[in-house]
Amino acid sequence: MTDRPxxxxxxTDAVSGVEPRSxxxxxxxxxTRGAPVSRTRPWIYGAAxxxxxxxxxxxxxxxxxxxxxxxxxxxxxxxxxxVAGSPRPSDQGSATPTAGTERVAVPVYFLGxxxxxxxxxxxxxAQDLAPGxxxxxxxxxxxxxxxxxxxPDYTNPWPSGTTVADVTxxxxxxxxxxxxxxVSRRPGGLSEQDAEMALQQVVYSAQAGLGERLPVRFxxxxxxxGTLLGIDLPGPVAELPETDALAHAQVTSPAEGATVxxxxxxxxxxxxxxxxxxxxLRRGDAKGTVxxxxxxTADGWMGRLYPFRFTVKGVSPGDYTLVVSTDDPSxxxxxxxxxRDTKTLTVE
Amino acid sequence: MTSVTDPRLDxxxxxxxxxxxxxxxxxxxxxxxxxxxxxxxxxAEEVVQDAFVAMHxxxxxxxxxxxxxxxxxxxxxxxxxxxxxxxxxxxxxxPRQVPPQPGADATVLAAERRAQVLDALRALPRRQREVLAxxxxxxxxxxxxxxxxxxxxxxxxxxxxxxxxxxxAHLGAEREEWT
Numbered sequence: 001m002t003d004r005p006x007x008x009x010x011x012t013d014a015v016s017g018v019e020p021r022s023x024x025x026x027x028x029x030x031x032t033r034g035a036p037v038s039r040t041r042p043w044i045y046g047a048a049x050x051x052x053x054x055x056x057x058x059x060x061x062x063x064x065x066x067x068x069x070x071x072x073x074x075x076x077x078x079x080x081x082x083v084a085g086s087p088r089p090s091d092q093g094s095a096t097p098t099a100g101t102e103r104v105a106v107p108v109y110f111l112g113x114x115x116x117x118x119x120x121x122x123x124x125x126a127q128d129l130a131p132g133x134x135x136x137x138x139x140x141x142x143x144x145x146x147x148x149x150x151x152p153d154y155t156n157p158w159p160s161g162t163t164v165a166d167v168t169x170x171x172x173x174x175x176x177x178x179x180x181x182x183v184s185r186r187p188g189g190l191s192e193q194d195a196e197m198a199l200q201q202v203v204y205s206a207q208a209g210l211g212e213r214l215p216v217r218f219x220x221x222x223x224x225x226g227t228l229l230g231i232d233l234p235g236p237v238a239e240l241p242e243t244d245a246l247a248h249a250q251v252t253s254p255a256e257g258a259t260v261x262x263x264x265x266x267x268x269x270x271x272x273x274x275x276x277x278x279x280x281l282r283r284g285d286a287k288g289t290v291x292x293x294x295x296x297t298a299d300g301w302m303g304r305l306y307p308f309r310f311t312v313k314g315v316s317p318g319d320y321t322l323v324v325s326t327d328d329p330s331x332x333x334x335x336x337x338x339x340r341d342t343k344t345l346t347v348e
Numbered sequence: 349m350t351s352v353t354d355p356r357l358d359x360x361x362x363x364x365x366x367x368x369x370x371x372x373x374x375x376x377x378x379x380x381x382x383x384x385x386x387x388x389x390x391x392a393e394e395v396v397q398d399a400f401v402a403m404h405x406x407x408x409x410x411x412x413x414x415x416x417x418x419x420x421x422x423x424x425x426x427x428x429x430x431x432x433x434x435x436x437x438x439x440x441x442x443p444r445q446v447p448p449q450p451g452a453d454a455t456v457l458a459a460e461r462r463a464q465v466l467d468a469l470r471a472l473p474r475r476q477r478e479v480l481a482x483x484x485x486x487x488x489x490x491x492x493x494x495x496x497x498x499x500x501x502x503x504x505x506x507x508x509x510x511x512x513x514x515x516x517a518h519l520g521a522e523r524e525e526w527t
């Protein structure tokens with residue numbers, strides 16, 4: 001890139017008259033006064049033990065720990081706020097990121113079941129990464145191919161031994177270079193539908209990590225490949241529409257295995273008849289007695305997933321399973337029946 | 349605005365003090381960057397305000413002014429993108445082809461010229477606009493831009509040259525009259 005002093009002058013001159021509003025600093029002071037400043041335990045926020053990480057979008061990627069005003073990348077129409085809970089006790093200890101990194105919530109998708117066949121569910125993981133989108137993209141894709149889901153209802157269909165050699169965002173596509181166990185042919189035991197969704201899992205994770213909806217070009221050991229997991233690849237793979245690829249009921253927070261207080265907020269996204277999401281809190285496992293139930297209205301229900309949230313109050317200490325499902329007014333007579341997401345929780 | 353090491357900012361600073369000092373050192377520069385990105389003055393101020401509030405909340409982990417500035421810049425970029433998407437008008441503003449009025453005085457000409465540059469920038473594809481702003485306004489080098497945007501250095505180069513060419517083409521006619 002050669003130096004272009006004239007462009008420099010042009011841009012500098014174009015904004016040379018821009019000055020902060022006279023009340024800019026006062027507004028900042030007012031907005032930050034008394035704000036909680038989390039220092040040492042970014043995953044754990046307040047007495048509830050649930051963390052507030054605003055991941056602001058589907059594809060988003062949240063920097064954890066500071067409350068609702070987090071930077072976000074928002075590539076797509078599906079925007080939502082999500083809260084990542086403490087994923088598991090072992091992740092909570094390492095609190096201070098190492099030098100030059102920041103702790104962020106990396107979005108990753110895994111496979112789950114539905115009446116429609118395999119669908120994608122999203123989780124978030126805390127990782128210490130260097131600032132910038134490149135590391136986030138790589139982290140999301142690596143988790144998608146080699147990571148294990150926290151939620152026991154989800155699976156990772158990628159053959160073990162598959163590794164991610166390189167992930168790069170270009171102008172119009174993302175390249176994901178796989179090696180190791182990655183095979184062009186479909187392994188036995190993996191259905192064609194699962195294989196299709198395995199590719200989508202990487203596409204959705206990559207887009208979420210990068211914060212942009214770009215198609216993914218898969219490479220095998222650095223070379224173009226005509227098939228991957230038995231799926232023909234004429235070119236880059238674009239994302240399927242959200243309502244086809246994603247589970248229609250997804251709980252973002254609390255995360256699987258989280259510990260919460262007697263009153264806790266649930267956030268998720270869904271696509272359900274008339275935007276109605278149904279929920280139950282059951283004692284013990286998903287077959288336990290219902291101790292609380294209700295419904296929440298999502299921000300919409302047509303054509304994509306929409307955020308919803310609700311609060312559960314007055315729960316006595318113990319182990320519970322939260323079940324959030326779509327509404328199926330036909331009672332299973334039409335369509336594929338309700339879809340659901342379950343999270344096991346401990347109330348302290 | 350690239351040299352940011354400020355000995356007064358050290359790890360012992362509280363978030364409130366850091367906010368005050370970073371405000372003094374960088375608020376205006378970041379606001380101007382945001383104007384280059386989103387064009388609209390009010391939106392730009394909102395974007396930068398939000399970035400500072402977010403930085404304040406993270407100061408306990410940022411601690412370092414260099415990192416704080418990198419974080420602020422990244423946040424401004426992210427939020428500028430979101431703001432443009434929210435408005436859904438990423439390329440609504442085409443460059444205005446309004447020639448300077450004959451006999452207009454220097455102030456009017458200058459304002460018109462600035463508006464044309466901002467409009468032309470706004471009409472560029474988002475990546476090109478970001479690369480040009482980081483390269484020519486913030487003065488980041490290719491590697492730093494690639495890191496910030498999560499794209500390859502080759503992509504930075506091509507966005508920069510395409511963006512610059514388009515910008516020049518849009519502004520070409522008028523430029524003669526400015527100088």
